[in-house]
Amino acid sequence: MSETVNIRELNDLIASKSNFLTMIRTGMRHRIVGQKHLIDSLLIALLANGHVLLEGVPGLAKTLAIKTLATLVDAKYNRIQFTPDLLPADVIGTLIYSIKKETFEVKKGPIFANFVLADEINRAPAKVQSALLEAMQERQVTIGEETFALDKPFLVMATQNPIEQEGTYPLPEAQTDRFLLKVIIGYPTKEEEKEIIRQNIASAVEAIHAVVSRNEITEVQKIVNMIYVDEKIENYIVDLVFATREPAKYGLNDLEDLIEYGASPRASISLAKAARAYAFLQGRGYVIPEDVRAVCHDVMRHRIGLSYEAEANNINSDEVITTILDKVQVP
Amino acid sequence: MKIKNIILSLACFGSCSAAMAGPVMLNARLDSATMLMGNVNTLHIEVVQDKGVRGNFPLFEKFGPEGIVTLLNDTVELRQPVKVDTVDVGSGRIQINYEVPVQVFDSGYYKLPAFVFAAGRDTARSKELLLTVTPVNVTADDPIAPYTDVSDPENQSIFDKLPDWLYYYWWLYLLAIILIVGGIYFWKRYRKEGTLMPKKPEKTPYQRAIDDLKRLKARKLWESGREKEYYTQLTEILRTYLDGRFGIQAMEMTSGEIMSHLADLGDHDIPRDKMRDVLDMADFVKFAMVRPLPDDNVALFKDAVDFVESTKPLDNSEINVSARIDNKVPEDGKQKDDSNVSTSAHAGGRYKGVGRRGRMARLDETPDRISAKRLKVGKKINRRESSSGNNSVKPDSNGNERKEVMK
Incomplete structure (x- = not known):
């Protein structure tokens, strides 16, 4: 296409x-x-x-x-x-010596699925x-x-x-x-x-x-990659990710001490990819902010490092993400 | 032959003249021949002499330690020259200018003697100068200050009793009092309002929304092919209005969440369908590159205005809406948790609305709802397009067909 x-x-x-x-x-x-x-x-x-x-x-x-x-x-x-x-070989496989052939043969591990x-x-x-x-x-x-x-x-x-x-x-x-x-x-x-x-x-x-x-799944994956992500959505994704890195700039001063490190650029990529897939599940050829918000917790919760203060206050990353979603302006 | 002799003679005369030293010339004049007694007049003395020749005024050597020399039986006083200037006048000669202040303390007619300047063996004299000194008109009858009567202690006014420091400088003290009172007033005002600038009366959310909508219409954005910008601003105006009017933090909500919160208000007079139509079309335009037909743009703008007008507060009804939200009792009869309630203050008073944390399109919560809503919207748009005949294809300014195309 x-x-x-x-x-x-x-x-x-x-x-x-x-x-x-x-x-x-x-x-x-x-x-x-x-x-x-x-x-x-x-x-x-x-x-x-x-x-x-x-x-x-x-x-x-x-x-x-x-x-x-x-x-x-x-x-x-x-x-x-x-x-x-x-052992790693138990996952990815190893070389086994074949006495019959007098060579090393590849024994693929269970990862090959x-x-x-x-x-x-x-x-x-x-x-x-x-x-x-x-x-x-x-x-x-x-x-x-x-x-x-x-x-x-x-x-x-x-x-x-x-x-x-x-x-x-x-x-x-x-x-x-x-x-x-x-x-x-x-x-x-x-x-x-x-x-x-x-x-x-x-x-x-x-x-x-x-x-x-x-094969059909592979084809569908290609279609998912064609789903339209507007610049406004890209900006929204970037804002969400940046809010984890520089919360004060988004008026989230309370989170400044709770976040040890913010989400990486891989989070932005993953958010866009997951939002696309979610849009596909909804039968849409374009991404809307609902898609981003729907997958945001699952995509971001393991990419934010919480500080000691957050742990002491029993605050988890989901709460931090919810606060960010509530504060960052939706396009 | 005759001409040759003449030229030769002139040349000899010229060379002899150049070889000879020129005479010293002296000129003296007064600034004014008439002066008032006691005033200062200026005597200008100009000496023209050869370069390198030293000369002097014998009179000036008589200046005493006070810098004064007198003439005519001490009636005329000359002071030290205040300015000496030397000008090269060419042909190996210079002009020296002197300015000598002259003062006379008695009236009468004076004839200043010739000034003598000696340079080498040569001596020059100026001409004599005449000076008339007029007296100051002073009579013994004229008082220095007007005569006044001794004040009567019985009839003294309050001002007579004021001390001099107050009587003469009252304006200064008045100014100080005004400044102190003004300072205290502004300081208190600053403490109270946080600013010294007078605040303009805040527009109500309704007024702001209507004004913004008028401005948006005047900008003719969609008419110039900027539909995306148009719908972005249209939805921002409505979201800001929802925030101010109902306390719904719509700027941080998706279209679905906004509609969900509007439904929570439970007010049947709110034209939610119109808001849904605007938001849905805005989503299409903003995120799917759809270019709506002009009729749709006009209709949806009217929907936006209708929504604002329909929810326009009547007098204090904004407070009533707030009260309705505040008094809303959950079905289970329990008090609603305040963590899900946010407040927003504006000109009409404080509102409580469903807070930002109220609802969020979570993967595990709302996909079906969103899906159904989207399908419904899709059908609605399809209906519109089919009723328009040519779907969303329309000619652009160049006459070419425009489609919902994206890169």
Whole structure:
């Protein structure tokens, strides 16, 4: 498609190509009760070609969600349980000597999949985390002297448990920055919990099938990249990010002492990408401020460093972001 | 031959003249031949002599330590020359100018003697000068100050009793009192209002919005193809109005949030549809490069004006709206949490509205709502476009077709 885009045509294109979203959502609902935000976040990350860091207690259907998504997209899924004794080779693969061929052969690791669940990523030492995060960023893995490009689409959903911090290796800020979204998931409601019980004690589980191919997802990702982001929206995004760095300039003097360091330029990029994906989910060929605000918490919460004062006052990054959103003028 | 002799003779005479020293010339004159007794007159003495020759006035050598020399039996006093100037007049000669102050303290007619100047072996004399000195008209009968009667202690006015320092400098003390009182007044005013400049009466949100809308219309932005700027300003005017009128912090809200807060007001007289139409079209223009038809621009401007007019406060009704919001009791009967309520003050009084933290389009909260709203808006715009016949395609100033195109 040329650089000049007719928004109506783009809207029509989105309408014609976004039918699978309804089917994916329906398929997900068959397996997962509630967790709408989790499902939407996975779809945003998938459409924006990013990765998701998930924080929540065990048993909230994190694994099931990504496994179901992999089934619905007809993609390869791998799960890596991160443990303290895990090695980088266990993630990306290694060279194994073949006695028969008398050569070293490449043994690809579980990272070679379309959807990867990095479970409890903070349980593994830094070198393993780095290996994964590098693969996420570069979308390629080098084993020995050979470099392998990872399949498309490639989505990593890493999880970490917020309650058990003993014996963990918290992700450095520079590495969490590489996740497009950090999603906090909570417990289901009473009604949802009852529905979960009913689903799990039922004798027959409804089978789900692939509703979209990997190629279609790749095509849709290209369409998402064509979604129009006006300069006003760019300015809004930049203002939001700059407000985390220089709060006083935006009349947020109270935040000056609460923020240790602000969001990086990668936050601006991620905000724009996620807003585009959100606009696609809404069937729009252009981004509006609602899209930016809708994804702002998930995109920014792991990119702002809070000071000791903030922690002492029990203020989290979500509250800081909410304050910023309330203060920065909407175009 | 005869001419040759004449020329030769002239040349010899010229060379002889040049070789000979020129005579010293002396000229003296008074500024004025008549002067008042005691006044100072000036005597100008000009001496023309050869360069390098030293000369002097024998009279000037008589100046005493007081710098005065007298003439004519001490009746005329000459003082030290106040200015000596030397001018090269050419042909190896110079002119020296002297200015000598002359003072006479007795009236009469004086004949100043010739002044003598000696230069080398040569001596020059000036001509004698005549000077008339007139007396000052003073009679013994003229008093120095008018005679006054001795004041009567019985009939003294209050001013007679004032001390001299007050009587003569009363204006100075009055000025000081005015300055002190004025200073205290302005200081108190500054303490109270924070400024010395008198504040202009603040416009009400309604007046401000109407004025701004008039100005916007006068700028003819959309007529000149600047639709985006036009709708940006139109929505800013409305947002500012909402802030002032209802306490909705609309400048920091999206269109969806603004409509949500308007719905929370619960006032059925508010034409929300008109506001929604304006905001939706503004979003299309601002973020999707849509170029609306002129009819749409006119209609939406009218919608904006209608919204402001419909919500125009009647006398103190702004306060009533505030009171309605304040008194709104939640359905569960519990007191509303103040953390979700913000206040805004303006000319009409203090309002409480739903605060900035009230609602926010969060990923986990509102996607369906926004989606439905967008779809609804989409249909509305489509209806408009279909009713216009040629959708949003229209000729621009060059006659070419304009489409909703973006780069």
